[in-house]
Amino acid sequence: MIRENREPESLWVMDHMQVELPTCRIDEPVGQAGARAEERGYSVCPVVNEKGIVLGLVGKRDWDTDPTASAEQLMDSAPTTLRPSDPLEKAERTLKKSDRGAVLVTDSDGKLLGGFFGVGDKKASGRKQQLPGSEVWS
Numbered sequence: 001m002i003r004e005n006r007e008p009e010s011l012w013v014m015d016h017m018q019v020e021l022p023t024c025r026i027d028e029p030v031g032q033a034g035a036r037a038e039e040r041g042y043s044v045c046p047v048v049n050e051k052g053i054v055l056g057l058v059g060k061r062d063w064d065t066d067p068t069a070s071a072e073q074l075m076d077s078a079p080t081t082l083r084p085s086d087p088l089e090k091a092e093r094t095l096k097k098s099d100r101g102a103v104l105v106t107d108s109d110g111k112l113l114g115g116f117f118g119v120g121d122k123k124a125s126g127r128k129q130q131l132p133g134s135e136v137w138s
Contacts, residue, residue, distance in 0.1 A: 001045070002070075004033075006015035007138060009027075011043065011088050011089075011090060012084070012087065012098050013082050013083065013084050013085070013086045013087075013088060013091045013105055013116055015088075015103045016088065016091070016118075016119050017064060017084065017114040017115060018114050018115050018116075018117060018118050019111070019113065019114040020043075021042065021046060021112070021114060021115050022037045022040050022042060022045055023045065023046050023047070023048045023049050023052075023112065024036070024046075024047055024048075024058065024071050025047070025049075025071065026047055026049070026056075026070065026072045026074065026075075027047070027070050027071070028054055028070065028071050029065070029067060029068055029069065029071075030039050030045075030058050030062050030063040030067060030069055030070070030071055030073075030074055031063050031067025031068060031090075032062065032067075032130070033045045033047075033058060033063065034058070034063030034064075034067065035063075035073060041056045042102075043051050043059055043060040043099065043100075043101060043102075044047070044057060044058070044060075044102045044106055044115070045057070045058050045071075046079075046112050046115070047058070047071045047072075047075045048112055050104055050110045051111070052112050053109065053110045053111055053112075054079065054081065054106055054110050054111070054112050055072065055075070055077070055083045056072075056075030056076055056077045056078075056079060057075060057079035057100065057110075058074055058075045058076075059074045059100050060073050061099075062075070065092065070093065075117070076100075079100075079104055080094055080097075080098060080103055080104075081104045081105065081106045081110075082094060082103050082104070082105050082106075082116055083105065083108070084105055084107075084113060084114075091103065092118070092119065093127040093129055094116075095115060095116060095117075095118055101117065102115045102116065102117050103115065103116045104116075127137065
C-alpha cells in the first residue's frame with residue numbers, strides 16, 4: 001500500500017513515520033552501526049535479527065561510550081514501540097517520555113516497520129511511503 005501525506009494534521013503514526021532506518025545485528029560493533037546511522041542522519045539504530053524482528057535499540061550515547069562493544073552488550077533490550085495505527089497523540093506522548101529522540105514502529109510480531117521522530121520530522125512528513133506488508137495493511 002502506498003500512502004501519501006496530504007495533510008500535516010494526519011492523526012496516525014503511519015503517516016509520520018520514517019520507514020528507511022539503518023539497522024544492525026546483535027553481534028555488530030556499535031561503532032560501525034553508529035557510523036552507518038550518523039551517515040544517514042540518525043542518532044539511533046534498531047538491533048534486529050535476520051527476520052527484521054526488533055531485539056533492541058542502540059544510540060549515539062552507546063557508540064560514543066564504547067564503539068568496540070557489540071550491540072548486544074549496550075542495547076536497550078526493551079525499547080518502547082508503537083504500531084502504525086496508533087493515534088498521533090499517543091505517539092507524541094510516548095516520544096516525549098523517550099530519552100532516545102525516537103520510538104520504533106513495529107507490527108504485532110515485533111517486526112521493524114520504521115521509526116517515529118515526531119510530527120515535524122522532515123524525513124517522514126510530506127512524502128510518499130511504501131509501507132511494509134503486515135496484518136495492519138491486509
